[in-house]
Amino acid sequence: MHKNIFSLKQDIVAIGRRVYERGYVASNDGNISIRIDDERILITPTGVSKGFMKPEDMAIIDYEGNLVSGTAKASSERFMHISMYKARPDINAVCHAHPPHATGFAVAGIPLDQCVLPEVIVALGSIPIADYGLPGTDELFKPIAKHVKDHDAFLLENHGATTIGHDVLNAYHKMETLEHFAHILFVAKSLGRVNELGQKDVQDLVGLREKFGITSGASCNIAPQNQTSSSSPVQPANVNSNNIDKEELVQKITDAVLKRLNS
Ligand SMILES: [Zn+2]
Known part of the structure; x- marks a missing residue:
C-alpha cells in the first residue's frame, strides 16, 4: 500500500459522500472498505450515514472480523467484504449500496447481462444476480461466491448491489456504471424495445x-x-x-x- 491509513480513511469519506449524494443509499445503508494489507481491512462504521462520515469514524478489522482499532462498530456486512478479499487477491476495495434502478432489477430477478452498452461490456462484461442471503450474516456472501471469480459487479437478490475494484474509486465507478446501465435499460424497456449488439x-x-x-x-x-x-x-x-x-x-x-x- 502506497497511501497511509489516514489518507485511505479520507478516500472512504469522499466515496461515501458520493454514494449518498447520488441516492445509492437511504438512511445508514451501504458500506465501503479498503484492504490495508494482508492482516487489516479499513471499513465504514455501522449506524452512520455514508454521506456524513469523518475519517475517525472508520473501523479497522482483521480477516476474522474482529475490531483491531477505532472506536466505532464495524459494518454489519464486514463478512461479505472479508470474503471478497479472500476470494479475489487482485482487488483492494469493496463498495456495497442499494442504487434504486439496479436494486429494482435485483428485486425483479432480472440480471444485467444483455449485450447493450459498449462501455458496460468492456468495463463489467455482465452483472449476475446472487441469490438472496440474509444481510448482516456470512450467508450474504455464499451465493456471491459462485460468481466472484468472473465478475466485478453483482446484484444481490432483493437487496442491492456490490462492486469490487483495484482501489476504492475504481470500485465506486463500477457502482456508477452498474446503476447507469440499469437506469438506461429500464428506460429502453419502458419504451418497449431493447436492441442488443451482435x-x-x-x-x-x-x-x-x-x-x-x-x-x-x-x-x-x-x-x-x-x-x-x-x-x-x-x-x-x-x-x-x-x-x-x-x-x-x-x-x-x-x-x-x-x-x-x-x-
Ligand atoms: Zn445492503
Missing part, C-alpha cells in the same frame, strides 16, 4: 478489455438471433498473437466500435 460487435468489445487491464472474464449473453455462428461463449480476441500487431488490432477494433456507435 456477436461480432461484442467480440470486438471483449477484445478491448485487455487494453484497459480488465481481467475478470465474464461476457454478456448474446441473444440467439444475434449469434453469427456457433453458440460458444465469446472469447477475448487473441491480441497477443505473434503475427498480429497489437496496436494495429486495437485501432481496428476501436474504429469498428466508433463506426457502430455513430451508425
Whole structure:
C-alpha cells in the first residue's frame, strides 16, 4: 500500500459522500472498505450515514472480523467484504449500496447481462444476480461466491448491489456504471424495445478489455438471433498473437466500435 491509513480513511469519506449524494443509499445503508494489507481491512462504521462520515469514524478489522482499532462498530456486512478479499487477491476495495434502478432489477430477478452498452461490456462484461442471503450474516456472501471469480459487479437478490475494484474509486465507478446501465435499460424497456449488439460487435468489445487491464472474464449473453455462428461463449480476441500487431488490432477494433456507435 502506497497511501497511509489516514489518507485511505479520507478516500472512504469522499466515496461515501458520493454514494449518498447520488441516492445509492437511504438512511445508514451501504458500506465501503479498503484492504490495508494482508492482516487489516479499513471499513465504514455501522449506524452512520455514508454521506456524513469523518475519517475517525472508520473501523479497522482483521480477516476474522474482529475490531483491531477505532472506536466505532464495524459494518454489519464486514463478512461479505472479508470474503471478497479472500476470494479475489487482485482487488483492494469493496463498495456495497442499494442504487434504486439496479436494486429494482435485483428485486425483479432480472440480471444485467444483455449485450447493450459498449462501455458496460468492456468495463463489467455482465452483472449476475446472487441469490438472496440474509444481510448482516456470512450467508450474504455464499451465493456471491459462485460468481466472484468472473465478475466485478453483482446484484444481490432483493437487496442491492456490490462492486469490487483495484482501489476504492475504481470500485465506486463500477457502482456508477452498474446503476447507469440499469437506469438506461429500464428506460429502453419502458419504451418497449431493447436492441442488443451482435456477436461480432461484442467480440470486438471483449477484445478491448485487455487494453484497459480488465481481467475478470465474464461476457454478456448474446441473444440467439444475434449469434453469427456457433453458440460458444465469446472469447477475448487473441491480441497477443505473434503475427498480429497489437496496436494495429486495437485501432481496428476501436474504429469498428466508433463506426457502430455513430451508425
Ligand atoms: Zn445492503
